[in-house]
Amino acid sequence: MRTDIEIAQSCEMRPIYEVAAKAGIPESWVEPYGKFKAKIIRPADAPVGKPGKLILVTAINPTPAGEGKTTTTIGLADALTRLGKKTMVALREPSLGPVFGIKGGAAGGGYAQVVPMEDINLHFTGDFHAIGAANNLLAALLDNHIQQGNALGIDPRRITWKRCVDMNDRQLRFVVDGLGGKANGTPREDGFDITVASEIMAVLCLASDLADLKTRLSRIVVAYTYEGKPVTAGDLKAQGAMTALLKDAIRPNLVQTLEGNPAFVHGGPFANIAHGCNSVAATKLALSLADYTVTEAGFGADLGAEKFLDIKCRMAGLHPNAVVIVATVRALKYNGGVPKTELNTENLEALEKGLPNLLRHVGNIKDVYGLPCVVAINRFPNDTEAELAMIETKCKELGVNVALSEVWAKGGEGGETLAKEVLRLCDQPNEFRFCYELDATLREKIRTIGHRIYHAKHVSFPAAVEKQLAEFEKMGYGNLPVCIAKTQYSFTDDQTVLGAPEDFTITVREVKISAGAGFLVALTGSIMTMPGLPKVPAAEKIDVDENGKITGLF
Numbered sequence: 001m002r003t004d005i006e007i008a009q010s011c012e013m014r015p016i017y018e019v020a021a022k023a024g025i026p027e028s029w030v031e032p033y034g035k036f037k038a039k040i041i042r043p044a045d046a047p048v049g050k051p052g053k054l055i056l057v058t059a060i061n062p063t064p065a066g067e068g069k070t071t072t073t074i075g076l077a078d079a080l081t082r083l084g085k086k087t088m089v090a091l092r093e094p095s096l097g098p099v100f101g102i103k104g105g106a107a108g109g110g111y112a113q114v115v116p117m118e119d120i121n122l123h124f125t126g127d128f129h130a131i132g133a134a135n136n137l138l139a140a141l142l143d144n145h146i147q148q149g150n151a152l153g154i155d156p157r158r159i160t161w162k163r164c165v166d167m168n169d170r171q172l173r174f175v176v177d178g179l180g181g182k183a184n185g186t187p188r189e190d191g192f193d194i195t196v197a198s199e200i201m202a203v204l205c206l207a208s209d210l211a212d213l214k215t216r217l218s219r220i221v222v223a224y225t226y227e228g229k230p231v232t233a234g235d236l237k238a239q240g241a242m243t244a245l246l247k248d249a250i251r252p253n254l255v256q257t258l259e260g261n262p263a264f265v266h267g268g269p270f271a272n273i274a275h276g277c278n279s280v281a282a283t284k285l286a287l288s289l290a291d292y293t294v295t296e297a298g299f300g301a302d303l304g305a306e307k308f309l310d311i312k313c314r315m316a317g318l319h320p321n322a323v324v325i326v327a328t329v330r331a332l333k334y335n336g337g338v339p340k341t342e343l344n345t346e347n348l349e350a351l352e353k354g355l356p357n358l359l360r361h362v363g364n365i366k367d368v369y370g371l372p373c374v375v376a377i378n379r380f381p382n383d384t385e386a387e388l389a390m391i392e393t394k395c396k397e398l399g400v401n402v403a404l405s406e407v408w409a410k411g412g413e414g415g416e417t418l419a420k421e422v423l424r425l426c427d428q429p430n431e432f433r434f435c436y437e438l439d440a441t442l443r444e445k446i447r448t449i450g451h452r453i454y455h456a457k458h459v460s461f462p463a464a465v466e467k468q469l470a471e472f473e474k475m476g477y478g479n480l481p482v483c484i485a486k487t488q489y490s491f492t493d494d495q496t497v498l499g500a501p502e503d504f505t506i507t508v509r510e511v512k513i514s515a516g517a518g519f520l521v522a523l524t525g526s527i528m529t530m531p532g533l534p535k536v537p538a539a540e541k542i543d544v545d546e547n548g549k550i551t552g553l554f
Contacts, residue, residue: 075407
């Protein structure tokens with residue numbers, strides 16, 4: 001069996017101008033980065049047509065058994081194109097952290113990939129480097145301000161802004177810097193976030209244009225004064241230089257699927273510690289060009305889909321037409337307690353025990369958000385007819401159909417059944433609504449997500465968190481939406497609790513304001529904003545030969 005990278009390297013890519021033309025993008029908008037990728041520069045005065053329909057692809061909570069959400073997203077877009085629909089796919093860019101850590105690549109799989117796969121997984125068009133540079137420029141300006149007299153009265157003990165690097169590096173979570181004497185800065189405790197957890201990433205992905213980007217950057221809170229007043233990037237006069245670093249990064253990246261169909265790959269916030277969606281700019285551009293836009297949200301629907309719907313759609317005025325929830329028989333059996341080594345054996349008892357995880361996500365999409373959905377079963381060769389029939393029966397009890405997806409093995413052809421169901425759902429009116437209203441208190445918004453989406457019995461706020469929430473509301477941030485940072489592996493804040501638990505408590509251990517992005521971040525459990533590498537990193541298998549051909553990305 002060929003690997004993903006071998007399949008990607010064997011395909012014949014179309015020149016990027018040809019891909020742009022297929023999408024209806026004028027040549028004058030295309031700024032090529034080599035032969036097969038480009039930035040798209042849409043003039044501000046260009047006419048905008050009626051937006052097409054928006055399809056969100058999400059999934060059950062991820063497991064080591066694999067689900068295939070990105071693969072399904074790409075394959076569905078190819079399938080819709082095969083059915084004669086003008087379609088675009090809009091995805092996030094992979095982070096180098098997971099590429100060299102566990103995933104080894106994140107551009108789809110099998111015959112449902114976006115290419116050039118190696119470029120997309122590595123440096124691509126330099127967006128992440130620009131985001132890291134803007135983040136660290138702000139950090140340097142902040143520390144320099146303190147060093148040069150501290151006219152703003154910044155309390156070094158209440159600096160909230162961290163430096164970042166796009167790599168899993170646990171060694172950098174907590175550091176002490178500014179050592180070596182007076183000329184080398186003020187000694188203080190510090191730390192690094194991974195670039196995709198930087199607020200700059202969230203700001204870039206939520207900004208509507210360059211002017212909005214600069215405004216959002218100026219609002220970023222980086223520290224507090226001795227009197228407890230917030231200090232912003234605008235106070236440090238940093239927004240202009242930061243925008244200069246990001247002026248190209250905000251432009252959507254155009255690539256193609258293995259079947260030569262246009263795809264935007266732009267932005268990359270994690271859904272467990274940020275809002276987990278590709279850029280508003282790319283999504284809206286895709287909607288203006290195509291009849292159908294297929295996009296994904298990171299991790300399970302309790303994280304990515306919730307944030308896509310409650311944050312991105314709310315801010316950008318988007319209205320989804322249909323939702324696809326991806327699952328595998330293997331992953332559901334894993335949720336039912338089957339070890340990874342035994343997932344290829346039929347086990348209806350374990351499948352029935354694991355099915356509530358899928359059914360809860362389905363119920364949330366239908367009942368909380370009022371959106372029609374279909375379950376896509378990413379089929380594996382060892383799935384039995386009895387197992388597939390059980391999933392179909394349980395989903396139909398909720399009024400939701402199930403479609404088998406074989407896009408990994410067959411590309412767009414393997415997704416036509418799913419595509420036909422998605423088209424049927426898109427033609428139905430829906431009553432899309434948010435999980436919570438903005439006029440609720442910050443505490444009420446967090447509690448509402450905890451109860452309605454996670455199905456927690458209690459949401460706990462330690463006294464220090466209660467105090468901080470009250471301070472944020474006093475500062476004028478009470479009307480913001482909330483972005484909950486939580487483990488992706490469970491509905492709870494404990495990654496070991498699988499399935500669909502009921503009697504549990506979510507504990508909010510810390511809250512912080514992302515005023516530039518426009519939301520409050522609530523950190524739960526032991527979630528971290530700087531991941532570490534596993535015992536055997538994927539980086540150990542990645543190599544390049546004397547001709548520059550990369551191997552080991554999968």
